[in-house]
Amino acid sequence: MNNNEISVLKQIVNCDAYALHDPHSDAWHSMVQQARTELRQQGCIVLNGFIRPQILNELEQQGETLTPDAYYTVETVNAYNIDPSQLLPDEHPAKISFERGNAFVARDLIPKDYLISVLYTHPLFKQFLAACFEIDILYELRDPLAGLCMNVLQSEREHPWHFDINEFTVSLLTKSANEGGEFQYCPNIRTPEQENLADVRAVITEQAPQHIQHLDLKCGDLQLFMGRYSLHRVSKVQGEKERHTAIFAYTKLPDVIGSVERTRQLFGRVLPEHYAAQQNSMRSDKLMD
Numbered sequence: 001m002n003n004n005e006i007s008v009l010k011q012i013v014n015c016d017a018y019a020l021h022d023p024h025s026d027a028w029h030s031m032v033q034q035a036r037t038e039l040r041q042q043g044c045i046v047l048n049g050f051i052r053p054q055i056l057n058e059l060e061q062q063g064e065t066l067t068p069d070a071y072y073t074v075e076t077v078n079a080y081n082i083d084p085s086q087l088l089p090d091e092h093p094a095k096i097s098f099e100r101g102n103a104f105v106a107r108d109l110i111p112k113d114y115l116i117s118v119l120y121t122h123p124l125f126k127q128f129l130a131a132c133f134e135i136d137i138l139y140e141l142r143d144p145l146a147g148l149c150m151n152v153l154q155s156e157r158e159h160p161w162h163f164d165i166n167e168f169t170v171s172l173l174t175k176s177a178n179e180g181g182e183f184q185y186c187p188n189i190r191t192p193e194q195e196n197l198a199d200v201r202a203v204i205t206e207q208a209p210q211h212i213q214h215l216d217l218k219c220g221d222l223q224l225f226m227g228r229y230s231l232h233r234v235s236k237v238q239g240e241k242e243r244h245t246a247i248f249a250y251t252k253l254p255d256v257i258g259s260v261e262r263t264r265q266l267f268g269r270v271l272p273e274h275y276a277a278q279q280n281s282m283r284s285d286k287l288m289d
């Protein structure tokens with residue numbers, strides 16, 4: 001690692017608290033150990049104050065310049081993002097639909113010198129995350145639109161209960177709502193082998209608050225999350241202020257590109273790379289979505 005890369009990292013990350021710049025240090029190893037333990041138990045860890053407080057304003061402002069370019073649409077979805085008209089029993093939780101009102105700014109609209117782009121591609125950031133997730137190497141998506149996105153929730157919009165397609169996600173709150181916009185999740189409510197439909201149904205019909213954890217995220221907190229197994233949502237944003245998160249998606253395998261259908265849903269457009277990759281599949285489990 002050259003000194004320039006280390007100094008770039010130190011301008012963004014609070015390296016006094018999180019020693020990402022020094023993977024050989026005891027501090028780095030104990031941080032990773034703690035993250036692994038919490039991820040195994042809870043499927044989630046929050047690194048409070050991960051970003052240097054001096055640049056939080058810049059981080060928020062950069063996000064604000066991007067949001068006019070987000071793809072705004074309100075979609076009817078279910079927790080699995082599958083077609084609910086397929087043959088499913090009436091009590092199946094995929095029969096319950098919600099309005100997904102979050103908007104995404106795609107990667108090709110985020111300048112390469114923006115803080116979130118620099119962080120997403122930084123080798124020391126990726127090395128640290130790979131270690132936390134107990135993976136040898138994390139790859140950026142080869143998808144020109146997904147991989148790095150800004151997620152925008154305007155007033156009265158919510159990101160309803162769902163599972164992610166990716167096994168794990170890393171996100172960073174860059175602007176918080178005045179009210180609402182709370183991240184809520186049910187740790188490991190399903191496993192690669194078991195859907196656990198009864199509990200999922202209980203949660204999304206508001207019958208099982210005991211399964212739900214609530215996160216009080218602040219701008220600059222980094223969240224590591226196993227979103228394929230933990231049902232989660234962002235509650236409705238209230239008040240005028242928007243909620244913005246940067247979503248850093250990585251995969252265990254190189255060259256991952258999203259499907260044509262999903263790309264169109266999320267970004268409202270599809271590029272030649274998506275059609276070319278249409279045959280590729282990244283599924284590694286037996287789950288339905």
Ligand SMILES: O=C(O)CCC(=O)C(=O)O
Nearest residue numbers: 151164171183234245247
């Ligand atoms: O915006 C967030 O905090 C989480 C977003 C999320 O769950 C997703 O994009 O899949």
Ligand SMILES: [Fe+2]
Nearest residue numbers: 163164227232
């Ligand atoms: Fe998600």
